[in-house]
Amino acid sequence: MRKFFVLLSREVRSYFYSPIAYIVLVFFLLVSGADFYFQLSFMNQRPVPYSVQEAFFNSVFFWFAFVLIFPLITMRLFAEEFRLGTIEPLMTAPVRDWQVVLSKFFGALIFYIILWLPTLLYFAIFQAITHQPAANSGGAYLGAYLMLLLLGMFYLSVGCLASVLTKNQIIAAIISFCVITLLFFLGLVSFILLDVSSSTRQLLGYFSAIEQMGTLSRGEIDTRPMVLYLSMTIVMLVLTHQAFQSRKWRL
Amino acid sequence: MIKVENLTKRYAGQTAIQDLNFEVGKGEIMGFLGPNGAGKSTTMRILSSFMPPTSGRATIAGFDIFEQSLQARAQLGYMPENVPLYGDMRVNEYLEYRAALKSVPHRRIAERVGDVKELCGLKEVEKKLIGALSKGYRQRVGLADALVHEPALLILDEPTSGLDPNQIRQVRELIKNLGKQHTILLSTHILPEVEMTCSRVIIINRGRIEACDTPENLLGQIRTAGGISLEAQVGPDNGAEELKKVAGVRDVTTTTDGEWSVFALRVESGADVRAEVFRLATQRHWTVRELSQRKATLEDVFVEITHPDAR
Ligand SMILES: Nc1ncnc2c1ncn2[C@@H]1O[C@H](COP(=O)(O)OP(=O)(O)O)[C@@H](O)[C@H]1O
Ligand SMILES: [Mg+2]
Numbered sequence: 080m081r082k083f084f085v086l087l088s089r090e091v092r093s094y095f096y097s098p099i100a101y102i103v104l105v106f107f108l109l110v111s112g113a114d115f116y117f118q119l120s121f122m123n124q125r126p127v128p129y130s131v132q133e134a135f136f137n138s139v140f141f142w143f144a145f146v147l148i149f150p151l152i153t154m155r156l157f158a159e160e161f162r163l164g165t166i167e168p169l170m171t172a173p174v175r176d177w178q179v180v181l182s183k184f185f186g187a188l189i190f191y192i193i194l195w196l197p198t199l200l201y202f203a204i205f206q207a208i209t210h211q212p213a214a215n216s217g218g219a220y221l222g223a224y225l226m227l228l229l230l231g232m233f234y235l236s237v238g239c240l241a242s243v244l245t246k247n248q249i250i251a252a253i254i255s256f257c258v259i260t261l262l263f264f265l266g267l268v269s270f271i272l273l274d275v276s277s278s279t280r281q282l283l284g285y286f287s288a289i290e291q292m293g294t295l296s297r298g299e300i301d302t303r304p305m306v307l308y309l310s311m312t313i314v315m316l317v318l319t320h321q322a323f324q325s326r327k328w329r330l
Numbered sequence: 331m332i333k334v335e336n337l338t339k340r341y342a343g344q345t346a347i348q349d350l351n352f353e354v355g356k357g358e359i360m361g362f363l364g365p366n367g368a369g370k371s372t373t374m375r376i377l378s379s380f381m382p383p384t385s386g387r388a389t390i391a392g393f394d395i396f397e398q399s400l401q402a403r404a405q406l407g408y409m410p411e412n413v414p415l416y417g418d419m420r421v422n423e424y425l426e427y428r429a430a431l432k433s434v435p436h437r438r439i440a441e442r443v444g445d446v447k448e449l450c451g452l453k454e455v456e457k458k459l460i461g462a463l464s465k466g467y468r469q470r471v472g473l474a475d476a477l478v479h480e481p482a483l484l485i486l487d488e489p490t491s492g493l494d495p496n497q498i499r500q501v502r503e504l505i506k507n508l509g510k511q512h513t514i515l516l517s518t519h520i521l522p523e524v525e526m527t528c529s530r531v532i533i534i535n536r537g538r539i540e541a542c543d544t545p546e547n548l549l550g551q552i553r554t555a556g557g558i559s560l561e562a563q564v565g566p567d568n569g570a571e572e573l574k575k576v577a578g579v580r581d582v583t584t585t586t587d588g589e590w591s592v593f594a595l596r597v598e599s600g601a602d603v604r605a606e607v608f609r610l611a612t613q614r615h616w617t618v619r620e621l622s623q624r625k626a627t628l629e630d631v632f633v634e635i636t637h638p639d640a641r
Contacts, residue, residue: 081430086431163415172403172428172431
């Protein structure tokens with residue numbers, strides 16, 4: 080277990096060695112800040128039937144920033160170790176493959192959580208200034224952030240898999256971007272194809288991150304997406320581990 | 331310490347090493363010598379559990395490198411060829427990370443890192459980014475990393491490649507000193523290196539072991555253990571014919587340098603015919619300006635083994 084934490088701490092620190100981390104942080108703050116600002120100014124113009132928090136987590140801005148960050152966070156995880164050859168000192172140290180895979184995944188997850196922390200501040204500031212609650216209930220926060228966490232874990236695990244398949248970071252980023260965008264738009268199909276049967280629509284609804292976020296950010300805690308994303312994350316990590324092990328035989 | 335049996339590795343369509351068998355005893359400094367592409371790195375990567383062999387097996391300190399890979403790796407400090415390092419970490423930080431990763435107890439990390447920095451001359455760059463270091467310092471960081479957990483066995487892949495002559499001398503000294511406490515397997519394609527540092531040598535060529543012995547024995551084994559050079563004015567004599575009659579001389583080649591004839595004598599191994607040659611010269615009234623013996627070097631062994639027709 081100690082080795083896992085040694086690896087994890089290097090992974091987390093390594094984000095802050097590279098300029099990519101700061102670019103992602105700044106980009107993310109800008110987009111999420113803009114999102115918050117525009118939602119507020121929109122609400123200033125007319126009465127709306129939803130809360131600031133709901134508006135924030137369900138806007139186009141939000142989703143745009145959301146799908147873009149995963150390739151950026153995960154592309155270098157394995158690909159860079161392969162390219163630099165640092166995989167050789169790493170794997171000839173007495174560490175297990177799964178320790179390496181999990182440390183990279185959780186390192187990415189910690190960075191992802193750090194990205195989201197400032198958004199809590201938005202709501203706090205909103206309440207402090209307006210003396211109004213930003214959300215309808217505490218459960219709404221819980222739902223929205225839980226959804227962020229679970230969907231984030233799934234998309235990060237997809238990014239891990241993409242990164243373990245190549246030693247080229249750009250290729251890793253393109254693979255994970257395509258897969259994540261595809262998965263994401265799967266949930267939009269029911270909005271676009273109006274004449275699909277209701278059962279197909281319902282099926283697609285299970286995969287629709289947008290619909291799920293709609294539900295959860297109202298504070299209705301639905302366990303189905305949680306189970307879905309948690310199990311998909313595990314599947315992706317198992318695949319990543321397999322691909323990582325098979326690298327030895329491909330050498 | 332290392333035991334290798336029938337080790338074979340095939341890459342897609344190419345056999346890199348074929349049926350290697352050798353042992354390295356505790357406390358030995360074993361040199362692994364061969365031209366580029368001979369399969370040195372491949373063997374070392376297999377021994378360090380970085381990749382599995384196609385067939386055959388190997389043990390390190392009694393642990394099977396495949397079945398008990400974790401225990402085997404714990405015995406070993408490995409320095410890969412070209413020393414890949416994280417350029418965005420600082421020397422201190424990197425060595426501390428590596429020490430922790432290789433199970434150095436928490437309270438001993440500072441002490442161990444201090445020791446290897448001292449040993450490898452890294453004190454003056456300890457706070458620098460690894461990416462900003464020169465090749466020589468990177469090499470030392472790699473060596474410090476290999477040493478930091480006090481492994482019983484060191485595997486060093488071309489530890490002096492890319493260094494300037496001064497640095498090479500320093501690294502060789504360091505390795506020699508390390509040999510007092512560690513078993514070392516080091517690869518190189520530089521011959522003097524092995525002669526100077528190693529207690530035994532494996533010569534590998536095109537994936538096969540061609541020879542495995544002490545440097546001294548290898549020198550004794552080769553057909554031409556060296557040669558004699560004679561520069562003289564021989565007057566009307568046929569110098570080469572006369573010289574061939576001397577016992578122990580196998581072959582004579584003649585070149586000229588102005589008035590002087592230069593004879594290169596190949597002699598039987600172990601024979602010293604200089605006294606005989608001198609006697610012959612005085613008897614025939616030759617004017618001699620040079621008579622010298624050239625000792626065979628490992629280079630001769632190496633050339634003879636790896637290019638049998640080059641001489
Ligand atoms: N990853 C690889 N894929 C295919 N062939 C390789 C690979 N690595 C090395 N080889 C080949 O295997 C042979 C041995 O290489 P190597 O062990 O690196 O030699 P050395 O270290 O003695 O120079 C060479 O012919 C090389 O081209
Ligand atoms: Mg090599």
